[in-house]
Amino acid sequence: MASWGNRLKQSLDPFIHSIRFRLVLWFVLILGLVMVVFSGFLYYRQAQDVRSVAMARLNFTLDHALGGREHEGAGEQPLTTLTAISGDTPVLVSDQQNGEILAIQGIDGTVLQSAGVLGTAELQALKLPASTWNGVQNVSVPKTAGTARGRYLFISPAILQNNQVSGYLLVGVPLDPNNQLGKLLLSLILGNLVTLAIALTGGFWLADRAMRPVRTITQAARQISETDLHKRLNLKGRDELSELGNTFDGMLSRLQAAFERQRQFTADASHELRTPLTIIDLESNRGLAGHRSIDEYERILGTIQSENKFMIRLVNNLLSLARMDAGQVKLKFEPLDLSEVASEVIERLQPLAHSQGVTLEVGALPETPVQADRATLSQLLTNLVENGIKYSASVTNPRVNISVGQRGVNGNSQAWVRVSDNGIGITPEHQAHIFDRFYQVEQSRNRANSTDGDGAGQESSGTGLGLAIAQWIAKAHQGEIRVESVPGQGSSFEVVLPPDR
Ligand code: ADP
Secondary structure: OHHHHHHHHHHHHHHHOOHHHHHHHHHHHHHHHHHHHHHHHHHHHHHHHHHHHHHHHHHHHHHHHHOOOOEOOOOOOOHHHOOEEEOOOOOOOOOHHHOOEEEEEOOOOOEEEEOOOOOHHHHHHHOOOOOOOOOEEEEEOOOOOOOOOOEEEEEOOEEEEOOEEEEEEEEEEEOOOOOHHHHHHHHHHHHHHHHHHHHHHHHHHHHHHHHHHHHHHHHHHHHOOOOOOOOOOOOOOOOHHHHHHHHHHHHHHHHHHHHHHHHHHHHHHHHHHHHHHHHHHHHHHHHHHOOOOHHHHHHHHHHHHHHHHHHHHHHHHHHHHHHHHOOOOOOOOEEEEHHHHHHHHHHHHHHHHHHOOOEEEEOOOOOOEEEEOHHHHHHHHHHHHHHHHHOOOOOOOOEEEEEEEEEEEOOEEEEEEEEEEOOOOOOHHHHOOOOOOOOOOOHHHHHHHHHOOOOOHHHHOOOOOHHHHHHHHHHHOOOEEEEEEEOOOEEEEEEEEOEOO
């Protein structure tokens, strides 16, 4: 029995906790409350009407019974203040069809005479007190033959003879002879129940319809796995849930793109590492295959070392990008002079430029205040100047120029730093991609420098990540990086940063 109860509870539990159920429950509760209050008000107003009609009848019956005799409640006076009538004991004349009760009580409460729907014995059984009441009484009269149902309004003025109370005139009329209030109550209860039943069914139907997209979203979310992010909800319509569905689809698209980028990144990274690893493997095998001259061993070791250096740079760049993507790079913004950072970079790269036969030219370096992170800004400029050196070294009289300045654009001031070279340049179709990760215009060309000579050139061979990192840094500074280049004439990279305010 207990387990059956448990099973029922278990199967009902999801339903009871569903939004659908709670929504409908609240809706029906609130509707029920409103209807009960409204019905109560209606019933109260109707009860008041019924009572005032009964009071008018009571007044009329009293007047009729007294046959036009003076009494204290006559005319405009409300019946409730009536206390006494004077003169002889009235003669009781009653129209029984209206369910009236007329009687005369002695001062001890005995019913002496009656002319209404109840006889003296029945009235006596009601045990109405010898009138000590003042005004109108609402008394429940048992249903006996002839009486209208239930409640009666009674009035009981004292009969005064020679200023002495000689008895009481008892006049009663049914409060609600046609049972209007009972009928109204029944109609209200039935009406309320039917309305609530309709609200309950309609509410469930509506809530079910409204929640359908939520179930679609839940099902779709269940089907989405890490490897399959292709599923979309494609909810039609312009309501809130369709909006939620579309936002969900948008999120899935972004997630899919992010996963795809991640996958591509891992694939590219492995691919980039494969070449140096193969070279190291080949060279070491060559060295181990037989006796070599010292010169040859030196060449083999030189190649292995330079490939290793390339891999170290590649891994460092990969780590930088991974940390950037993961939001682990915390920039420490501080007021800096852009020209000062540029001078430091030039000074540091002077030996490299010299070794490559490239002249590092310093253009205008006015004091240019910016809010920036010194380490990453310095890395950005280093990447650009290194590229300038790398891609101009092969031309005659190679030069790399660095200048810094400030200008106003649309009322805003911008700080800029420009690195230009007279090197090999970049064709327009490549310019759009050079900031992509691992994008290299001509990989063999970049790595070609490396294999000849003593390996010094290898240190500057490309990983295809330098500009991607530079762009990330510029964006992290709310800045941007642009390129202008003419193949065979040279390239110019400009970084724009918001100034220090
Ligand atoms: P890399 O490590 O190969 O230099 P980058 O991301 O720094 O990678 O640059 C991407 C590509 O853009 C390079 O492979 C190169 O072809 C091109 N590039 C970058 N800077 C220059 C430049 N100053 N002159 C000519 N080509 C350039």
